[in-house]
Amino acid sequence: MSADAVMSTEFPEGHVVFFGADGKVIMTPQSEEHSSTIRSLQIDSLALGRHAKVISDVYLDFPADENSAPDLAVMRQDAQKQGKRYSYEDVLLVAEVVSVSSARKDYDDCTAKYGRYGIPIYLVVDPYAQEVVIHTQPTGDGYIAAHTHKYGTGKLPVELADGRTFTLDLDELPRGG
Known part of the structure; x- marks a missing residue:
């Protein structure tokens, strides 16, 4: 175009x-809930440091032309762009926020994709179900472990592979209608 x-x-x-x-x-x-939830995730990521490599809606290079622009990605501190983009190999955590039209993609397709490419932690943040699903232990077709945490249950520390902790405040996430 x-x-x-x-x-x-x-x-x-x-x-x-x-x-x-x-x-x-x-x-x-993109709904208000979707946008507000991404903003909430970004606010929580500030605890990683002002200069932490945290990106939103920015393309990442994946093999086989499966590039993605996740709602939020936490990168390794030493991540370097390869050309114009970061590589999936530098990603420590990906979070996708469910919208009414993206539920199947976020829960199923992205879980399989991010697991297949070894993304260590994949969060599905669902303002409509008012829950966060944390996927860990990636495999060739998804993840071995998935733990669901309900909104309103306090702070959820998520240990990153580099020793830092991303703490998600489940009390502050916007709720969908």
């Missing part, structure tokens, strides 16, 4: 549009 076509296109209200370097245009719905 040319820049002129993009500038003259009217995208549906409530959608976020991403333009990949490879020419792909990705349009996804």
